[in-house]
Amino acid sequence: MKVLVTGATGHTGRHVVSGLLGQGIDVRVLVRDRAKAPEGVHVVQGDITNPAEAAEGVDAVYLLWPFFTAEGIENAVKPFKDKRIVYLSAMSAEEGGVWGDVEAAVEDVTERWTFLRVTGLATNTLAWAGQARGGVVRAPYGQAKRSLVHERDVADMALAALAEDHAKQTYLVTGPEALAQAEQARLIGEALGKPVRWEEQPTEEAKRQLSAYLGAEFAVSALRHWASLVDEPEPVSLDVARVTGHPARPFDEWAREHFS
Ligand SMILES: NC(=O)c1ccc[n+]([C@@H]2O[C@H](COP(=O)([O-])OP(=O)(O)OC[C@H]3O[C@@H](n4cnc5c(N)ncnc54)[C@H](OP(=O)(O)O)[C@@H]3O)[C@@H](O)[C@H]2O)c1
Structure with missing residues (x-):
């Protein structure tokens, strides 16, 4: 299994990377600055708005959309067609907004999505x-x-959703x-x-x-x-405990x- 981690230099992504490596999983990262990439992974330099090269051959993606607008999301997720996508979303996605728009775009390209709404x-x-x-x-x-x-709990949720089948699940984190x-x-x-x-x-x-x-x-x-x-x-949710086996x-x- 090969997993692409976006936002790998960020707060949640760095723990997703170390957790995957700890499980012996092949990790690829998409980073803007190669010098900031973590050790022990395959590095693709680029931008999340154009992840085609990074997406090639991976089975699953940890997806961050670090913008305040969803403009460009449809093109950005196209290379992830039919792949497992674990998207770091927000509780407010239920009211739409940028997170709701990104979720909709992800659902359009794959059935194997998991939304982590924090x-x-x-x-x-x-x-x-x-x-x-x-x-x-x-x-x-x-x-x-x-x-x-x-952020470690978000990463633990992501690790579970990347490695196991949590398709079409929306978790409140x-x-x-x-x-x-x-x-x-x-x-x-x-x-x-x-x-x-x-x-x-x-x-x-x-x-x-x-x-x-x-x-x-x-x-x-x-x-x-x-x-x-x-x-x-x-709200306080028990989804972290349910999915990861440890309390938040x-x-x-x-x-x-x-x-x-
Ligand atoms: N803050 C909240 O309470 C909250 C609530 C709900 C959802 N969220 C979601 O959580 C995300 C933040 O997650 P986080 O804390 O793990 O990350 P973070 O620490 O904020 O870091 C952002 C990551 O995104 C990367 N990045 C930024 N622009 C990029 C681009 N154009 N192309 C490729 N990579 C890019 C950064 O890489 P560089 O090293 O290159 O900068 C960094 O790795 C937010 O963007 C939001 O969507 C946050």
């Missing part, structure tokens, strides 16, 4: 790293409760509990060995900041989503791994 990746909180080291995280909606998932963002910041402080306090950022200020790198439309919908999570926490890793463990 609520949110714990790595999102790395954006607070600099502020946390200074003792204060200033961000909006400290009481928004999120079930952020450890979450952490083991929904924690307020202010509590996540506090746990990062525990890992750092110093108190970290949450400072509520006015939403207008957050909108301006987020728009700069997410685009205005995405920023507004992200803020609306976080606002809703104050009263209605993100808690946020404090993630924080210790990344901040201590």
